[in-house]
Amino acid sequence: MAYRETEKMRQRKAEVRERILRCAFRCVSEGGFRNAQINQVADRAGVATGTVYRHFESKAELFAEVFRLATEREVNKVAEALAEPGHAADRLERALRQFAERALHGPVMAWSLIAEPVDPRVEGERLEYRRAYAEHFERTIGEGVEDGSLPSQDARLSATCLVGAIAESLVGPLSPTQQAPTLPEQPAALSDGQIQTLIEPILTFCLQGVTGQRR
């Protein structure tokens, strides 16, 4: 025998893989999934097309992983906000607010995650990602019901509704105003003031939906 995979190599491979992933991520956050071609990703990562396929089964798998990566960040932020101390309703409010603020600050990626038409295999990730949010919300709602701070309800459905309501409210503001077809995904930048104005009524609706109380 003459060649045996060594630690150094393993690391280098992992680095290349990660570089590709990062570049794919950047492609998406600049132009959405539809502008992210394998060739572009490869160019950007400074590797050949074929190399991408050495590290990822297929385009769909690569971008599914990009989706996961982007998603984890966001879901974790929400999970953190929900883990803070306080009443369930307050925690939900903070989490929802953060979700919306973050989305509006990174509109291209947010739009890609929430609403961009994508390959069905990537769409699968989206369903999971939405379920992940919903599960976190569900847990918090469940806690609120448990401790009596929220009225009895189907926590899972309420959580799903929360996700839907907030996502839908953001679709409009996030939607790319497709200007030149050559520069496709133009983000819609909003001022902090606009963002707050937008968020308040959404929160009102969502919290009323969960609490059954006028806010």
Place this chain on the structure above:
Amino acid sequence: MAYRETEKMRQRKAEVRERILRCAFRCVSEGGFRNAQINQVADRAGVATGTVYRHFESKAELFAEVFRLATEREVNKVAEALAEPGHAADRLERALRQFAERALHGPVMAWSLIAEPVDPRVEGERLEYRRAYAEHFERTIGEGVEDGSLPSQDARLSATCLVGAIAESLVGPLSPTQQAPTLPEQPAALSDGQIQTLIEPILTFCLQGVTGQRR
């Protein structure tokens, strides 16, 4: 001169156009947009591929029109329900209930309209369609605020949240359980009982969101 378009011809053309449209519609309601190819549509309509292009600018335009067609029905149903007499909240409830019931009874088309990944130009129709729902809801909410039966609120945002909440809640139940990749879009048939069980908590959330009152 020897040929002049006659009424008979105009009618025949319109018939062909409509037949194509209908067949495209059926393709979608059986297998979603992704299984609807021009060739299939043409075959089904008993015309040649090229004929489709004599009646429609492009595939996207054909399917955008299919989308519109399918949408109009549904939006009209909602509009009718909202036009019935009664308090705003009750009308909203009836409309939402109907929306959900209809969707769950025609799951493939509903999923295509609500959540299937589609060509961007068809996606544009989807945005309009969601806005159309939202506008109807908005009007009713506005009336409720006006007559004091609903609390003051941003009717547009509330309406958007309603659309999002209900759509999201339906995505799960409507999602094709992709079984054999050869028979792609399997609808998820639900019993009436299941449907009711599913709808109630959605309605509770939505109505609480709008009314701010425990239901």
Place this chain on the structure above:
DNA sequence: AGAAGAAGTGAATCATTATTCATTTGTTGT
């Protein structure tokens, strides 16, 4: 240094479908 094997390369290939267009068929009015 050289053998053995792994990773990287990127031009060529493949697959999928939308779209076109030269040709055929049908319709109208004289």
Place this chain on the structure above:
DNA sequence: ACAACAAATGAATAATGATTCACTTCTTCT
């Protein structure tokens, strides 16, 4: 019946972009 024009045809083309693979380069170990 025929000229003039329109509509229909569907095989051929085009376009896109993912994926492959024969070959080159790099690593490791003796």
